[in-house]
Amino acid sequence: NAGVMQNPRHLVRRRGQEARLRCSPMKGHSHVYWYRQLPEEGLKFMVYLQKENIIDESGMPKERFSAEFPKEGPSILRIQQVVRGDSAAYFCASSRNSLYSNQPQHFGDGTRLSIL
């Protein structure tokens, strides 16, 4: 019973490059969440997606960041023209049915992004 799978586990990019982070939700889960944890800081919600729809992107930076969850395949968090401040751990979570607030979220082990 595979959990939430994130890849890569570690990603190194130079300033100005693009970073693509992937997340495969648990089987049977159609709702995906992305969070960011900056060094020595807490987890911050970024975006909530359902298949082919962005439901809430209130936590996403206005520029350079985008997310998608296509009908087929994993969810992708894309960061264009990365800067040193983007260095962080990015976590993905999924849930079975997110219409109700009593559904737990299941997290992956994250992607550690380092910007040189």
Next chain:
Amino acid sequence: DAKTTQPNSMESNEEEPVHLPCNHSTISGTDYIHWYRQLPSQGPEYVIHGLTSNVNNRMASLAIAEDRKSSTLILHRATLRDAAVYYCILRGGGADGLTFGKGTHLIIQP
């Protein structure tokens, strides 16, 4: 989501019970109380949640005050593997992302 207040850190001995408190005085009637924990270098892990009644599962117990303004996560017999940051989170009104505070850093002494 309504705000929660937790101690910054707590320390306990291995094989003893641990009671982690959480205050949420502004909780609304439809807010669920969720607990997650994050072990070092891992993603958060769901622990337990409840609405009004006390809850038990294989990981922990959740005791909810009658007025729902506070709750306590109970680890019945702590092990070294329980050393983590524990987050108390309120979720209400739908399926939005979780709002993590600073949590309680639990230290387990052997």
